[in-house]
Amino acid sequence: MPINCWRLTAGVPYVSGNGRVIHRFTSNHVGSVLFSHHQNSAKHIFSVPKFNQSYSSSIIEEQKNLGVASAEPEIFYKELDVAVRAVQMACSLCQRVQDSLISKSKDQVHSKDDSSPVTIADWSVQAAISWLLSESFGRKNVSIVAEEDVKKLSKADASGLLAAVVNTVNECLAEAPRFGFQGPDMALGTSDVLEAISHCNSSGGPTGRFWTLDPVDGTLGFVRGDQYAIALALIEDGEVVLGVLGCPNYPMRKEWLSYHHRCHRIKTRLTPPTSDSWHQGLVTYALKGSGRAWMQPLLHANKKFVWPNSARPVCVSSIDDPALATFCEPVEKANSSHSFTAGLAHTMGLRKQPLRVYSMVKYAAIARGDAEIFMKFARAGYKEKIWDHAAGVVIIQEAGGVVTDAGGHPLDFSKGIYLECLDRGVIASAGAKLHDKIIRAVDASWDSSSL
Numbered sequence: 001m002p003i004n005c006w007r008l009t010a011g012v013p014y015v016s017g018n019g020r021v022i023h024r025f026t027s028n029h030v031g032s033v034l035f036s037h038h039q040n041s042a043k044h045i046f047s048v049p050k051f052n053q054s055y056s057s058s059i060i061e062e063q064k065n066l067g068v069a070s071a072e073p074e075i076f077y078k079e080l081d082v083a084v085r086a087v088q089m090a091c092s093l094c095q096r097v098q099d100s101l102i103s104k105s106k107d108q109v110h111s112k113d114d115s116s117p118v119t120i121a122d123w124s125v126q127a128a129i130s131w132l133l134s135e136s137f138g139r140k141n142v143s144i145v146a147e148e149d150v151k152k153l154s155k156a157d158a159s160g161l162l163a164a165v166v167n168t169v170n171e172c173l174a175e176a177p178r179f180g181f182q183g184p185d186m187a188l189g190t191s192d193v194l195e196a197i198s199h200c201n202s203s204g205g206p207t208g209r210f211w212t213l214d215p216v217d218g219t220l221g222f223v224r225g226d227q228y229a230i231a232l233a234l235i236e237d238g239e240v241v242l243g244v245l246g247c248p249n250y251p252m253r254k255e256w257l258s259y260h261h262r263c264h265r266i267k268t269r270l271t272p273p274t275s276d277s278w279h280q281g282l283v284t285y286a287l288k289g290s291g292r293a294w295m296q297p298l299l300h301a302n303k304k305f306v307w308p309n310s311a312r313p314v315c316v317s318s319i320d321d322p323a324l325a326t327f328c329e330p331v332e333k334a335n336s337s338h339s340f341t342a343g344l345a346h347t348m349g350l351r352k353q354p355l356r357v358y359s360m361v362k363y364a365a366i367a368r369g370d371a372e373i374f375m376k377f378a379r380a381g382y383k384e385k386i387w388d389h390a391a392g393v394v395i396i397q398e399a400g401g402v403v404t405d406a407g408g409h410p411l412d413f414s415k416g417i418y419l420e421c422l423d424r425g426v427i428a429s430a431g432a433k434l435h436d437k438i439i440r441a442v443d444a445s446w447d448s449s450s451l
């Protein structure tokens with residue numbers, strides 16, 4: 001298939017097929033190559049910002065597999081590039097903290113005011129990513145909705161905890177050059193770290209651009225040495241435009257997964273990283289409308305990050321027969337009714353045991369084709385937060401899957417920090433056929449459920 005490319009000139013408008021000016025390129029884009037492609041009726045244009053020319057090789061590779069079309073503006077490459085690198089750094093931070101949590105005592109796990117667990121990794125990742133985004137795009141241009149605040153850290157008896165967070169953030173940022181960022185000139189002080197965490201105080205909404213960040217999603221999995229995720233997404237005018245999920249314990253190769261026979265959780269075989277081919281974790285990501293989702297391994301210690309960092313496309317499973325499908329759900333009954341999903345599974349003819357996985361790794365598992373269905377039905381009154389879903393939704397959709405609420409409506413990220421209008425629960429699947437079956441099963445079972 002032929003590929004359209006143009007070389008760009010600063011200030012020259014690019015005009016789409018219907019004559020509409022879709023983007024006026026700045027000097028940042030000079031020398032960039034503009035591609036267009038067409039897949040699944042979506043029309044998009046990609047430009048490669050000048051700041052990161054090495055990115056163009058992965059784009060070119062991607063375009064080889066795509067058709068041709070004219071244009072819609074999707075200029076989020078710099079955002080994607082920064083987000084992937086930042087999440088890579090956060091994965092490295094979390095691995096260090098998780099290793100020390102597992103080998104040391106449990107007194108490193110703290111409770112927030114709502115009694116949910118939190119560790120130094122949650123605050124440290126939030127501070128580090130907030131700082132990196134502000135450095136990359138300018139503080140005033142960066143608005144972030146994120147899970148943590150500084151309430152607990154600012155308490156008089158939390159000085160040791162705060163010092164540990166500051167230390168962890170600085171250890172992480174000292175590695176910035178390895179990931180292609182310029183690190184701070186000198187180590188961040190306590191006030192810088194608190195400021196970076198507090199900067200994530202946006203409440204989202206229907207207009208403008210903001211990031212959502214769950215610094216450690218699946219904190220229970222994290223403290224138990226199991227699966228967890230770092231989730232970063234960009235939302236513009238209520239739509240998720242890009243999503244990045246760091247999954248430090250989810251291996252690149254499915255055959256390296258071992259399934260725990262009793263509880264069916266994904267577990268990583270704890271083989272030591274003796275060679276470059278061994279990858280314990282991955283980062284998966286997608287740009288809305290690109291028709292592609294990707295995964296790349298975590299960066300090995302002492303290696304320098306170079307795009308595309310061995311990225312390869314991911315794709316949802318082709319299984320559409322419920323008898324062959326695997327569904328995944330939260331580990332904790334308190335977070336999603338296992339008895340309701342067991343009833344749905346029976347109604348739909350799902351025969352396999354559920355795969356219970358902590359965190360948004362469930363979204364990654366669907367996007368990668370390791371499972372076909374994800375269902376979450378929280379107790380009545382619980383409101384899902386946007387940072388727990390945004391990144392996963394766009395990755396599954398671009399990998400070819402479907403994500404809706406139980407009424408079949410898209411999740412609405414435009415109503416502030418909660419998915420306000422969510423109908424009953426969240427359903428993700430590998431395709432429309434399975435999806436319709438789940439929604440019909442929910443309708444048939446809902447009235448007799450206790451939810």
Ligand SMILES: Nc1ncnc2c1ncn2[C@@H]1O[C@H](COP(=O)(O)OS(=O)(=O)O)[C@@H](OP(=O)(O)O)[C@H]1O
Nearest residue numbers: 216217218219330331332334335357358359378382
């Ligand atoms: N009661 C209740 N019901 C539903 N959901 C809740 C509830 N309480 C919390 N949360 C949110 O669920 C996030 C964890 O979801 P998981 O799918 O990872 O659940 S589980 O740990 O596997 O059981 C968890 O994310 P983290 O706090 O980042 O771990 C919460 O945002």
Ligand SMILES: [Mg+2]
Nearest residue numbers: 214217218388
């Ligand atoms: Mg979460």
